[in-house]
Amino acid sequence: MPSRALESTGVSHAIVTSAIEKRYPKGGTYAVQGVDLAVEEGEVYGFLGPNGAGKSTMVRLLVTLLRPTSGTAFVAGHDVVKDPASVRASIGVALQDAAIDPLMTGRELLELQAVLHGLSRRDSAPRGALLLERVGLSSAGDKRVGEYSGGMRRRLDLAMALIHEPRVLFLDEPTTGLDPSSRLLLWDEVRRLRDQGTTVFLTTQYLEEADVLADRVGIIAGGRLVAEDTPEALKSQVGRPHVHVVLLNATDRERSLQVASAVGDPRPGVTDHCLDVSVEDGASELPALVRALDEAGIAVAGLDVVRPTLDDVFLQKTGAHLTEAEEVVA
Amino acid sequence: MSAPSIALALRALRLTFRRPQFLIPLFLMPSIFLAVNVGGLTATTRLPGFPETTSFLAFQLPAAMVQSLMLSGLQAGIAVSLEIESGFFDRIVTAPVARLAIVVGRLMAAAVLGAVQVAFFLLVGVLFGADMAGGPAGFVIVLVLGALAGVAFAAIGLAIAFRARQASIVQGLFPFVFAVLYLSSAFFPEELLQPPADTIAAINPLSYIAGGLRAPIAFGLQAAPILEGLLVTAGVIVVASLLAVAGLRWRLADGS
Amino acid sequence: MAPKTLPAAPQSPVEGASARLPRLVDPSAVRALVRRGFNEILRVPGASLPGVISPAIFLVGLVLVFGSATDLPGYGTDSFLAFVLPVALLQSAGFTGGATGVNLGRDIEQGWLDRLLLSPTSRTTILAGLVLSAAARVLIPVPPLLVIAIALGAPMPSLAGFLLILTIVPLFCAVAATWASVLALKFRSQQASPLIQASILSSILFSVSYAPMELLQPWMRAIAEHNPVTYVIEGLRQCFVGEITWVATWHAFAALGGLGVVFATLALLSLRRYEG
Numbered sequence: 100m101p102s103r104a105l106e107s108t109g110v111s112h113a114i115v116t117s118a119i120e121k122r123y124p125k126g127g128t129y130a131v132q133g134v135d136l137a138v139e140e141g142e143v144y145g146f147l148g149p150n151g152a153g154k155s156t157m158v159r160l161l162v163t164l165l166r167p168t169s170g171t172a173f174v175a176g177h178d179v180v181k182d183p184a185s186v187r188a189s190i191g192v193a194l195q196d197a198a199i200d201p202l203m204t205g206r207e208l209l210e211l212q213a214v215l216h217g218l219s220r221r222d223s224a225p226r227g228a229l230l231l232e233r234v235g236l237s238s239a240g241d242k243r244v245g246e247y248s249g250g251m252r253r254r255l256d257l258a259m260a261l262i263h264e265p266r267v268l269f270l271d272e273p274t275t276g277l278d279p280s281s282r283l284l285l286w287d288e289v290r291r292l293r294d295q296g297t298t299v300f301l302t303t304q305y306l307e308e309a310d311v312l313a314d315r316v317g318i319i320a321g322g323r324l325v326a327e328d329t330p331e332a333l334k335s336q337v338g339r340p341h342v343h344v345v346l347l348n349a350t351d352r353e354r355s356l357q358v359a360s361a362v363g364d365p366r367p368g369v370t371d372h373c374l375d376v377s378v379e380d381g382a383s384e385l386p387a388l389v390r391a392l393d394e395a396g397i398a399v400a401g402l403d404v405v406r407p408t409l410d411d412v413f414l415q416k417t418g419a420h421l422t423e424a425e426e427v428v429a
Numbered sequence: 430m431s432a433p434s435i436a437l438a439l440r441a442l443r444l445t446f447r448r449p450q451f452l453i454p455l456f457l458m459p460s461i462f463l464a465v466n467v468g469g470l471t472a473t474t475r476l477p478g479f480p481e482t483t484s485f486l487a488f489q490l491p492a493a494m495v496q497s498l499m500l501s502g503l504q505a506g507i508a509v510s511l512e513i514e515s516g517f518f519d520r521i522v523t524a525p526v527a528r529l530a531i532v533v534g535r536l537m538a539a540a541v542l543g544a545v546q547v548a549f550f551l552l553v554g555v556l557f558g559a560d561m562a563g564g565p566a567g568f569v570i571v572l573v574l575g576a577l578a579g580v581a582f583a584a585i586g587l588a589i590a591f592r593a594r595q596a597s598i599v600q601g602l603f604p605f606v607f608a609v610l611y612l613s614s615a616f617f618p619e620e621l622l623q624p625p626a627d628t629i630a631a632i633n634p635l636s637y638i639a640g641g642l643r644a645p646i647a648f649g650l651q652a653a654p655i656l657e658g659l660l661v662t663a664g665v666i667v668v669a670s671l672l673a674v675a676g677l678r679w680r681l682a683d684g685s
Numbered sequence: 686m687a688p689k690t691l692p693a694a695p696q697s698p699v700e701g702a703s704a705r706l707p708r709l710v711d712p713s714a715v716r717a718l719v720r721r722g723f724n725e726i727l728r729v730p731g732a733s734l735p736g737v738i739s740p741a742i743f744l745v746g747l748v749l750v751f752g753s754a755t756d757l758p759g760y761g762t763d764s765f766l767a768f769v770l771p772v773a774l775l776q777s778a779g780f781t782g783g784a785t786g787v788n789l790g791r792d793i794e795q796g797w798l799d800r801l802l803l804s805p806t807s808r809t810t811i812l813a814g815l816v817l818s819a820a821a822r823v824l825i826p827v828p829p830l831l832v833i834a835i836a837l838g839a840p841m842p843s844l845a846g847f848l849l850i851l852t853i854v855p856l857f858c859a860v861a862a863t864w865a866s867v868l869a870l871k872f873r874s875q876q877a878s879p880l881i882q883a884s885i886l887s888s889i890l891f892s893v894s895y896a897p898m899e900l901l902q903p904w905m906r907a908i909a910e911h912n913p914v915t916y917v918i919e920g921l922r923q924c925f926v927g928e929i930t931w932v933a934t935w936h937a938f939a940a941l942g943g944l945g946v947v948f949a950t951l952a953l954l955s956l957r958r959y960e961g
Binding site for chain 3: 453454462465467604610
């Protein structure tokens, strides 16, 4: 869409790319190929894809660490190629596996980051202290980072990315390798930032993370953007939710099919002990289905609403599962 | 010379030649020092007391050789201590090979590498105009003595590695190599060294090893320095190998 | 759901931080980077030792072995220690400068350089921080080296001599650090370390390091006459041998300045390439 480039001058978009590409000289392979993005100001945009899909390359292009082979990208209204300094001044970045100098304390790192972002030395100390508190590292602030746990490092990394109150925040796989409780803490922080109006561009290989956190999700595979929408809209594209009913007696199969048809699914499925009823949204039809089964005297052993996942979307668009990610989340 | 020793020797050699960071100290650094010494200090042959030699380059070649051989001995020690740290060593010792094969394999590799090292510096010398005073026989003597000296220094490296707790300790011995070099007559005639280096050089085995390598190159087939060199090298091999084997036994018994 | 109404662009509460464009060299950022550089020495136990021990062994060893060289005419002193002390000082500076490149290689491997490059700080500021931290760090091994040398009989330099030493040695360290950064940015890993240290050491030794110009072999003389480090050594040597002259002094500074400009240009170009 060529009109997107024109929109870049408007204030409503935090990130706009137009046919952006990165090709590596070796073998001429594309890491990112013809991607158009338009991330709105204040949005949490989830960039979902398996390892090696081009997520990190895309982030490095947007944060000025890589120059695109062709195409344009505007971040916070600035051209990443022509005006990288202005882009850098407007963004905060927490890269995957970003180095944190193990010889420095958390507080020193934050103050260094503040000075590098042009804060005066007088301002950087209180600013550092405030951010340490915000990410729950006040008591560990004067310890060397070498002694920090993985979760503490990520929190410090986030604090460093926020030192200058960036308008756009890039988080490259922020929760990879984190334990569940650290992950939830980070999610809370992302939501808080969104509520304050910060745009968050987040890459992840975790379906759940994209689903729960992102206002919109872009799915990348093989360097191309294969799908992009709200998680709900993406999932509804691949199919409706269905109610999975486990029957107590397999003999009730035939009658249960009739009940399901009456409730509204013209073509319910049944196998052995299980009945699958396609529904509009799940929550509203469920009571009616349960009542109808009860009235027909069909005993139920278990019942579940199964909704399409982003993995189904991924499967439909690419023909493959995001299996690796699924395993880690489970 | 069992098959496992030969396999381990070939492995050690392969690893050495595959890693430039291992080869640079063995060939490049001694060559740089050789060039600098020759380029800057050739005039010292005019000093009273400097023995009659074919050239200062020929005189300096053995210094480059022993420097290279000592560093490769140290590297053999570092390689073994890294293997101990990484657990590869445990895999070898649990394999059904004679434990002695570990030491013998390394020492055989050191012999081959040692001959290659002295041949390299002889080639450098010939390319830059040094004459071989001892002729073809001298060439053979230098190769043999180089191989033996390679074994001697590798045995010292192993003896240290088996006793050291960390590879970094062995790595920290680099300056010590140079201290031993400077306190020998490897670089300069003993009678021209400043006290107390002259006294220490007289009892430093390295002086004799360098002297044995030097005679066939710079002076001719003089029996005394060559025999002294061979004898001292053999002595170092015996003592250091015994220490290395004792160190290996200690490590296997101690298990730490 | 996507937000139906777009929130207004957030105002940065950190006044001016986002708006300010980078200065060519930001002194407070350089100061902060230099302070970080000192951690490598002050917070790693024993890290400052190699900078003293290796040149000290080298110095004492050279004197014990080749000390009688000054019996030859042309040295201008009968103390070989005084003659080669400048070489040991430069070796220490070169080692410290080279370590900056080695550490930069590590920083590239670990992503720390990316973090620096992500800040709006100018590239010259980042480079200046790197190089000046090396120059400042070399002031740690210099005093012990001088004390060792003077204790062994090297002549005590005059006040002007001390000032020259404390200017030339850090400047050479900065030049070496800049060169080392060029190599580190080229190879982007610590693998470049042997090349860094070997090239710096060679630049010091292929000069009038061991003997005055007229005693060098013709080929060595040809190299030494064209090697700018020769002038740096002579600039330092006048603090221990003979008298301090304007000519030797400005030659040394001109050599350092020329090398500095060339390497700094290369380093900035390499940094640009790195960002490609």
